[in-house]
Amino acid sequence: MRAPETFETDRLILRPVVREDAADIFAYAGAKAPTRFMPFKRHESIDDSLAFAIRCADAWQSGAAFPWAMTRNDTGQFIGVIELRLSPPKADFGYILNEAFWGQGYTSEAASAVVKWAIQQPDIHRIWATCHPDNAASAAVLRKAGLSFEADLPKWENRPQLNEAAGRSLLYARMKALPNQGVKSSYLRTDECKDIASSVKHALWCMDKVHYHPSEWKWFTLAIHSALQGALVSHLTTTATPIGAINNKCAAEWLTHFNGEGPPPKKTQLLNFPELLKKARKPGTCGGGPTMVSIQISDIELGWLSRFHENVRNQFTHFEPMGWSLEISGLQPLGALVARIIEAVIDAGWAFRHEDYDWVADLRNDLRRLATVRD
Structure with a gap:
C-alpha cells in the first residue's frame, strides 16, 4: 500500500521531502522550540538535516514511511514535515x-488531509498519534484532525531534549466506523457502577470535542452530574436496597415491607442531589464498611455543587423556554472536584466493592484525567 505523493488543501501542498529541503529542515530541526518534545536529537548541522532528507527519500522508495514537506501553495515556502506510516x-x-x-492552523490542515485519506483506505481501520502531556498545541492538532484521547502511556517515548529515556505520552486515535450489522438485542445491560464509569468516560470524550463543538459543554455537565449522583447513591445505599439513599418517609415504607407488614412503596423517592451531598459528609452514613467513614466536602464546595445542580444541570434537563449563557471557565475545576469526591467514594470501599482490581484501576485513571484535563 502506498500513499499519494501529493495532497492539496486550502493553503498547503504536501509533496515528498527531497535532498534540496535540507536547509529548510535545519531551520526547524536545529531550533530549540520545535524540537523540545521530539524523539530525535536536535540537529547540530545541516549535514544532520541532509541525512534526514535522504532517509525520507529512501522511505518513499521502499514504502516504509511517507514523509511530506508541508509547503504553502501561494509561495511554495517549506514550513514543516508530516509523516505517515502504514501498517x-x-x-x-x-x-x-x-x-x-x-x-x-497549518499543521491541523495537513493532519486532517492525511487522516482523512488514511481512514478511507479499505485496509486501514485505525490511525493514531502521540504527543507529550505538556504539548497542548499538538493535542489540539490531533483533536482537530478527528482523533480522540485514548490512553496515558507511561514510559513510552525517548526525548533527548528533555533528558527522558522513557517519558509519558498521550495516545490519540480514530477508528473507522463499523458497518451496521443489525441490532442483536433490544436491551442495554448495565448497573450503577458501570453507569458511573461510563459517565466519567463520556465527560472525557466531551472534553476532547469542545474545541470544535462547544455545545459538548452541555453534555460534559450532565455527564459529571450523573457520575457524582450515581457514586453518592452507591456509597449511601445499604445491603437493604434502596435504604440509605432515600428520604425518611420512603425508607419507613420500605422497612415496613421488609418486615412483611405491607407492600413496597409505589415509588422510591431518592434524596435530591444536595441532600445526597449533605448526607455523604456525615460520619456513619456509608452503606457498609467502616461505620465512621465520611466524604470530605467543604461548605463552599457543597454550595458550589448545589448551585451547579439547580442552575445548570436542571436548566439543561428541564428545558425551560430561555436562552443560556454558560460561563465555562468553572466547569473544568468542577470536573476536578467531582473526580476527587468519586475517588473518595472508591477509597471508602463500599460502592464499588463488587468490581475487580483492574476495573477500579481503570476508573481511577479516568478520574485522574478528569481532575487534570485542561481546555
Whole structure:
C-alpha cells in the first residue's frame, strides 16, 4: 500500500521531502522550540538535516514511511514535515512545524488531509498519534484532525531534549466506523457502577470535542452530574436496597415491607442531589464498611455543587423556554472536584466493592484525567 505523493488543501501542498529541503529542515530541526518534545536529537548541522532528507527519500522508495514537506501553495515556502506510516490494519503519523508558522492552523490542515485519506483506505481501520502531556498545541492538532484521547502511556517515548529515556505520552486515535450489522438485542445491560464509569468516560470524550463543538459543554455537565449522583447513591445505599439513599418517609415504607407488614412503596423517592451531598459528609452514613467513614466536602464546595445542580444541570434537563449563557471557565475545576469526591467514594470501599482490581484501576485513571484535563 502506498500513499499519494501529493495532497492539496486550502493553503498547503504536501509533496515528498527531497535532498534540496535540507536547509529548510535545519531551520526547524536545529531550533530549540520545535524540537523540545521530539524523539530525535536536535540537529547540530545541516549535514544532520541532509541525512534526514535522504532517509525520507529512501522511505518513499521502499514504502516504509511517507514523509511530506508541508509547503504553502501561494509561495511554495517549506514550513514543516508530516509523516505517515502504514501498517495495516493501522497507521500512525507525526509532524513538526517551523516555529515561524505556529498558531496559524497549518499543521491541523495537513493532519486532517492525511487522516482523512488514511481512514478511507479499505485496509486501514485505525490511525493514531502521540504527543507529550505538556504539548497542548499538538493535542489540539490531533483533536482537530478527528482523533480522540485514548490512553496515558507511561514510559513510552525517548526525548533527548528533555533528558527522558522513557517519558509519558498521550495516545490519540480514530477508528473507522463499523458497518451496521443489525441490532442483536433490544436491551442495554448495565448497573450503577458501570453507569458511573461510563459517565466519567463520556465527560472525557466531551472534553476532547469542545474545541470544535462547544455545545459538548452541555453534555460534559450532565455527564459529571450523573457520575457524582450515581457514586453518592452507591456509597449511601445499604445491603437493604434502596435504604440509605432515600428520604425518611420512603425508607419507613420500605422497612415496613421488609418486615412483611405491607407492600413496597409505589415509588422510591431518592434524596435530591444536595441532600445526597449533605448526607455523604456525615460520619456513619456509608452503606457498609467502616461505620465512621465520611466524604470530605467543604461548605463552599457543597454550595458550589448545589448551585451547579439547580442552575445548570436542571436548566439543561428541564428545558425551560430561555436562552443560556454558560460561563465555562468553572466547569473544568468542577470536573476536578467531582473526580476527587468519586475517588473518595472508591477509597471508602463500599460502592464499588463488587468490581475487580483492574476495573477500579481503570476508573481511577479516568478520574485522574478528569481532575487534570485542561481546555
